[in-house]
Amino acid sequence: EIAxxxxxxxxRTKNNPVLIGEPGVGKTAVAEGLAxxxxxxxxxxxxxxxRIVxxxxxxxxxxxKYRGDFEERIKSVLKEVQ
Known part of the structure; x- marks a missing residue:
C-alpha cells in the first residue's frame, strides 16, 4: 500500500490518495510508513x-459552533502547511 x-x-495529475477503511486496518501505518x-x-x-502532516x-x-469556525481552522492549517 505504501508503494x-x-x-x-x-x-502529475490526480495525485491525491485517500486512505479509507475500518479502524485497525492499517491506514495510519501506511501514512507513517510513507513518512x-x-x-x-x-x-x-x-x-x-x-513533509507529511x-x-x-x-x-x-x-x-x-458555526460553520465559519471550522472554515477558519481549515484556513489556518492550510496557511501553516504552505
Missing part, C-alpha cells in the same frame, strides 16, 4: 524534501 500511495503522489520513506529519501525525486478532523470540529 501505491507513493505512485499516486508522484503523478519514514520520505525522511530516509527512499522516494522518487518529486517527493524528496516534502496528519490532520485530525474530529479535533478540528470539536468546539466549533
Amino acid at each position: 501505491r500511495v507513493i505512485q499516486i503522489l508522484s503523478r 519514514q520513506r520520505v525522511a530516509k529519501g527512499q522516494v522518487p525525486d518529486t517527493l524528496r524534501g516534502h 496528519t490532520l485530525d478532523i474530529a479535533s478540528m470540529l470539536a468546539g466549533t
Whole structure:
C-alpha cells in the first residue's frame, strides 16, 4: 500500500490518495510508513524534501459552533502547511 500511495503522489495529475477503511486496518501505518520513506529519501525525486502532516478532523470540529469556525481552522492549517 505504501508503494501505491507513493505512485499516486508522484503523478502529475490526480495525485491525491485517500486512505479509507475500518479502524485497525492499517491506514495510519501506511501514512507513517510513507513518512519514514520520505525522511530516509527512499522516494522518487518529486517527493524528496516534502513533509507529511496528519490532520485530525474530529479535533478540528470539536468546539466549533458555526460553520465559519471550522472554515477558519481549515484556513489556518492550510496557511501553516504552505
